[in-house]
Amino acid sequence: MAEPAFDPSLHTHRVKEFFLARQPILNRDQSLAAYELLFRSAAAGPANVTDDLAATASVIAHASELGMENVIGTSRGFVNVDAAVLLSDIILFLPKDKIVLEILETVKVTPALINRVAELAKEGYVFALDDVIADSNDVQQLLPLVEIIKVDIVNMESADLVRLATQFKTAKKKLLAEKVENVEQFQQCLDLGFDYFQGYYFAKPVVLTGKKLSPSQLAIMQLIALIVSDADTAEIERTIKQDASLGLTLLRLVNTPAAGVTQRIDSLGQALLVLGRRQLQRWLQILLYANPGKSGSVNSPLLVLATTRGKLLELMAQHLYPGNRNKADTAFTVGIMSLMDTLFGLPMEKILEQISVVDEVSQALLSRTGPYGDMLQLVQCIEHIKESGPQVAELLQKLDLPVEDFNALQIAAFEWSDSIAGTAG
Structure with missing residues (x-):
């Protein structure tokens, strides 16, 4: 095996210097199947691929510090890896029964890399190919060793999507559609036989006339x-x-x-x-x-997202306003209510005409203004960490909330939300 290109003992970064995000991955029933774990440098400015991989490596190296089980609960976690991480012993910090290793599209495929992936696969590690947009020679070389193909559907022509889906399904691979941003895209990929779906299409309000509450x-x-x-x-x-x-x-x-x-x-x-x-x-x-009594409600991604938002906003309010129970309760309400437009298929304005809330809650939900609006905006930026750029750092600074404190609150919120989801079905 090649000399490891990454030595965690020489790595100076710590977990607290990175933002953590978990993005839900749904199955064909639109139930929660896994999370992709994303680590981004906390330095202000747009996310940088090099920084991101350093962040991933650092977090893996300090996995016990992070508490991986608290982040993903009973679900599986997808983690991005490059050649340096793969060729080092750092991978062994990750539980093979809980983690899917995503080989990034930027990885140069070499004989040493193929041997390493084969060795890890033999030991029981599961691999996915990330951001596949075409069938390249590199993809073909790794194909026998991977179980899951992640297809980036953004800007992909329909004919190309059909061709890739057909080819990889024929090769008996599981297909994951990335960046699914609306219900139409989800339905198209579902029809093509995709197994998993990643993107916040499920959290976007779709206004349906005549929709009735259960x-x-x-x-x-x-x-x-x-x-x-x-x-x-x-x-x-x-x-x-x-x-x-x-x-x-x-x-x-x-x-x-x-x-x-x-x-x-x-x-x-x-x-x-x-x-x-x-x-x-x-x-x-x-x-x-x-939705009591409905099959699959335990793994409802909307339930998990709403309870995570509610708890995280509550914990942030407790941190920022110690001893103020009212502010913590109000923050929880803002987090929970922030997805009611999606839940009910109604504009938020209409919902607030029917549910009595204080002005601060209304301002946060309608225009993301005021302290609760800033908290909600921060949580949404973290959910969309790949696109958020410097916004996360700016909002944390505005709220006077250190990165390491926010990370700890976030992990507590993940754990709390997962315990709720396991009981609410």
Whole structure:
């Protein structure tokens, strides 16, 4: 084997100097299948490929510091690697049963590289080819050793997409469509036999005339309205009991470690008593995304994204305004509500006409202004880290939030959200 081109002991960067993002990868049922883990240099300015790979290598070298399981939960994690990382022993820091190694399109294929990939594949590591836009000689050389082909569908002609999909499916490879930005693109790739889909098409609002809320969503909205109007506890309990699946799901949720209760809650009356109205409202907001009784709701990417946003904004508010419970609650509401236009297929303006919120929440949701707007914008920039450029660093500076503190809050939010998603189905 060639001399390792990367020596972690000589590497001076630390995890805290990088931004971390996890981007959901969905299966054909649009359930969560995996995450791509992206590491970007925290230096201001556009992301640089060299910096990004240094970031990846550094994070792998300090995987125990990061806590990989906390970042990806029970899902698989896709990680970008180049020749330097592949040819070094740093790969062995990664759990082979949890990680897919993405060989970047910029990697020069050499006999040493092919031997190394073959050796790692034999040991049980799974490989994907990243950003494939054509069938090149390099692709052909690596094809027998990889399981997944990631196809960058941006600006690709339909005929080329059909040709590539047909060719790789014939070779018995799994296909992942990258940068799927709308439902039409998802449907086209689905029809072509793609297995996985990456892109935030699922989080974009599609306004559908005549779309109706599900019975459970209507019941939840009714309950939230009762809580906001300070209705009698007996009336709230009666309303919950009218929807059996809603009551059961609520009890499951409030008994998770994420709910923070120390005793088991066995009845709705007890849930109301132990949680209090403010906390009950929070769990109802989460339940809107869970769609109780619907198959596959446990792995709903929208549920995961909404709960991650809600928790991360709450943790940021706690960090920035210590001891101010109201600000933390408001921040959580902003995060959770930021995807309700997608959930309901309605413009945010219409939703805010029906749900009473304070001005600060409204400003954050409609124009991304005010402190909550800045927090929400930061979280969205991290979700789209490849395109965000210097915005992340600028927003962190504006919020007076150090990178390492933000990373720690983010990992806590990932862990919390994953625990919710595992219970809400």
